[in-house]
Amino acid sequence: MNKSRFKLFYIFNLLALTIAIMSLFLKLEFDKTKENITSVYSSAHLQFVKEFTDNIDTIIQKSIEKNIYKELQEDYDLRQKLEEDLSLFISSTYKYIYLLDRTTTHNKHFRFLLDGSKISSDKSEFLESYEPLEVSQFNRVYKEKKAIFFEHKDIKSLWITYLHPLLIDEQVQAVLVVDFSMKSYQTISDSLNDFHTTFMQVIIFSIFLILTILWFSFMDKKREEAKERAFEELKQESKKVFMLNETLEERVKEELAKNREKDKQLLQQSRLAQMGEMISMIAHQWRQPLAAITATSSGMNFKAQRGTLKQDAILKYTDNITSYAQHLSHTIDDFRDFFKPTKEKRVVSYTEIVDSLLNIIKSSVDDKKITLLLELDATNKLDTHANELKQVLLNLVKNAEDVLVEKNIQEPFIKIKTYDKDFFSVMEVSDNGGGIDEKIIENIFDPYFSTKERKDGTGLGLYMSKIIINEHCGGELTVKNGEKGAIFTLILS
Amino acid sequence: MLRFFLILSILGYALSAEDNYEQKLYESILPKIFHKSNVQIFINNSEAKKVLKMSTILTIVQKCTDADILIGNSFTKEESSCQKKPSFALDYRAYKRSKNAIGAFYWRKGRPQITFNKDAFEHHKLTIPKSLQKYVQ
Numbered sequence: 001m002n003k004s005r006f007k008l009f010y011i012f013n014l015l016a017l018t019i020a021i022m023s024l025f026l027k028l029e030f031d032k033t034k035e036n037i038t039s040v041y042s043s044a045h046l047q048f049v050k051e052f053t054d055n056i057d058t059i060i061q062k063s064i065e066k067n068i069y070k071e072l073q074e075d076y077d078l079r080q081k082l083e084e085d086l087s088l089f090i091s092s093t094y095k096y097i098y099l100l101d102r103t104t105t106h107n108k109h110f111r112f113l114l115d116g117s118k119i120s121s122d123k124s125e126f127l128e129s130y131e132p133l134e135v136s137q138f139n140r141v142y143k144e145k146k147a148i149f150f151e152h153k154d155i156k157s158l159w160i161t162y163l164h165p166l167l168i169d170e171q172v173q174a175v176l177v178v179d180f181s182m183k184s185y186q187t188i189s190d191s192l193n194d195f196h197t198t199f200m201q202v203i204i205f206s207i208f209l210i211l212t213i214l215w216f217s218f219m220d221k222k223r224e225e226a227k228e229r230a231f232e233e234l235k236q237e238s239k240k241v242f243m244l245n246e247t248l249e250e251r252v253k254e255e256l257a258k259n260r261e262k263d264k265q266l267l268q269q270s271r272l273a274q275m276g277e278m279i280s281m282i283a284h285q286w287r288q289p290l291a292a293i294t295a296t297s298s299g300m301n302f303k304a305q306r307g308t309l310k311q312d313a314i315l316k317y318t319d320n321i322t323s324y325a326q327h328l329s330h331t332i333d334d335f336r337d338f339f340k341p342t343k344e345k346r347v348v349s350y351t352e353i354v355d356s357l358l359n360i361i362k363s364s365v366d367d368k369k370i371t372l373l374l375e376l377d378a379t380n381k382l383d384t385h386a387n388e389l390k391q392v393l394l395n396l397v398k399n400a401e402d403v404l405v406e407k408n409i410q411e412p413f414i415k416i417k418t419y420d421k422d423f424f425s426v427m428e429v430s431d432n433g434g435g436i437d438e439k440i441i442e443n444i445f446d447p448y449f450s451t452k453e454r455k456d457g458t459g460l461g462l463y464m465s466k467i468i469i470n471e472h473c474g475g476e477l478t479v480k481n482g483e484k485g486a487i488f489t490l491i492l493s
Numbered sequence: 494m495l496r497f498f499l500i501l502s503i504l505g506y507a508l509s510a511e512d513n514y515e516q517k518l519y520e521s522i523l524p525k526i527f528h529k530s531n532v533q534i535f536i537n538n539s540e541a542k543k544v545l546k547m548s549t550i551l552t553i554v555q556k557c558t559d560a561d562i563l564i565g566n567s568f569t570k571e572e573s574s575c576q577k578k579p580s581f582a583l584d585y586r587a588y589k590r591s592k593n594a595i596g597a598f599y600w601r602k603g604r605p606q607i608t609f610n611k612d613a614f615e616h617h618k619l620t621i622p623k624s625l626q627k628y629v630q
Binding site: 121128159 | 584585600602
């Protein structure tokens with residue numbers, strides 16, 4: 001979490017906490033004050049009631065000599081006068097003021113002696129029986145001989161009944177009852193309660209606010225941590241990428257060097273293979289002249305031993321041997337020229353290439369009874385690496401030858417067909433060897449891929465041929481299966 | 494506004510409870526006095542009629558002659574034919590005034606008062622149930 005944000009949350013939390021604590025403190029103070037107000041108000045009210053009931057007591061005591069009940073029963077005017085006096089104290093707050101005494105027969109039944117009420121429907125008659133709900137409180141006054149009060153709530157307001165005993169000769173002769181309303185007290189109390197509720201609401205809201213802020217702070221902290229983690233991970237990844245970039249160039253160089261080395265090795269292997277081929281072909285080419293030289297030499301030797309070797313015969317034999325030796329030498333030249341790598345391009349035709357090839361493969365193909373079919377219709381001249389092209393053609397013919405021998409094909413043939421197609425010169429080398437398995441046809445140009453026996457094939461011939469045609473000569477070398485066998489197509493421009 | 498509705502509903506509940514209290518009082522007293530599960534009553538007081546109209550034990554009748562007891566303070570000339578029937582007063586003065594009033598129920602100084610007249614009971618050859626004897630003056 002950043003510093004300013006943390007500071008903000010800290011301030012918010014502190015503020016909410018302060019509000020909550022202050023509200024709590026104010027609430028406690030308020031409770032105390034409320035108690036004081038209600039207590040003082042209530043006491044003041046009761047004190048006032050006590051004072052005026054004392055006054056009424058004095059008024060009644062002044063008018064009565066010994067027995068309240070008897071004297072009131074006997075003197076109607078006195079009753080009227082005292083009731084008038086009681087009515088003077090009646091107001092909306094001091095609703096009922098009346099004097100009761102308890103019947104001697106039943107301590108539950110009381111009777112009215114005086115009633116200050118002026119409402120006729122509620123005005124009691126003299127000696128009218130009365131059974132208060134709070135009988136026990138009334139009897140308590142008789143027993144304790146002192147004033148008491150009790151609260152009774154009704155739905156409209158709080159009411160209090162004040163009971164004042166009228167004592168004559170230390171005996172309770174009657175009880176002065178004052179029912180008074182505490183409505184104003186209730187109003188104050190209600191207002192204070194409202195205030196109290198508001199306090200509670202503020203406290204609850206503050207707590208809720210604190211919890212909300214804490215929750216948000218917590219969530220924000222978690223989010224910030226996750227963000228920091230992600231940022232750290234990103235930093236690490238960036239570092240890795242940077243390191244990778246730093247080493248990438250070196251690695252590319254390394255890989256390039258490796259590839260070059262690999263190519264070099266491949267080329268070397270390919271050359272070795274070609275050399276093997278060349279030696280094999282030279283050996284094949286040399287077999288006949290060598291045999292002829294051997295035969296001539298043996299004939300001369302035989303005639304010399306018998307003494308029949310004449311001068312002219314010697315000349316004839318040596319001429320023959322010279323001719324055979326020259327043939328051998330020409331063969332070496334042909335092979336040397338064929339396999340000599342040339343970096344420069346030269347203008348050449350497909351027919352020249354094929355003719356050159358025939359010099360070195362004719363005897364090998366004839367030996368294996370393979371018919372070589374030629375359809376040389378291409379007339380376009382090619383500006384290309386002729387020797388490399390010859391090597392590719394040799395490779396294709398030798399592969400065909402190997403397949404025909406390996407599969408022991410009846411009436412084997414290899415067909416070399418050339419033709420022009422627009423600006424392109426096309427050469428097709430096909431045979432009747434049965435074609436290439438479709439499963440592997442796509443892989444035959446891959447390096448080290450060979451269908452020959454391990455000792456015969458390196459798996460590099462077709463790979464190198466493809467590279468020579470596609471990359472060195474700028475042409476295209478493809479393969480497909482024909483009706484009788486594989487057809488290799490070489491397109492050059 | 495909420496406070497107003499709250500007070501109004503409490504007040505309504507309290508008033509209905511008071512009505513209910515009076516109804517229950519009559520329902521507990523009258524069947525015991527007349528030894529009947531359903532007592533026919535004639536009422537000429539609108540407030541009392543309102544209180545007792547929902548009762549299932551007490552049946553309000555239209556003619557006083559059909560009633561077991563009359564409830565009210567004063568009765569008309571037509572109802573004077575029923576003057577021999579027992580009555581139940583709703584005011585202390587009416588109770589005192591009427592010889593036929595076997596009892597009374599009224600409010601005095603905000604407190605409910607119930608009282609029974611032994612002589613009236615005897616006059617109408619009725620007996621005061623034991624549970625109500627404490628209210629006899």
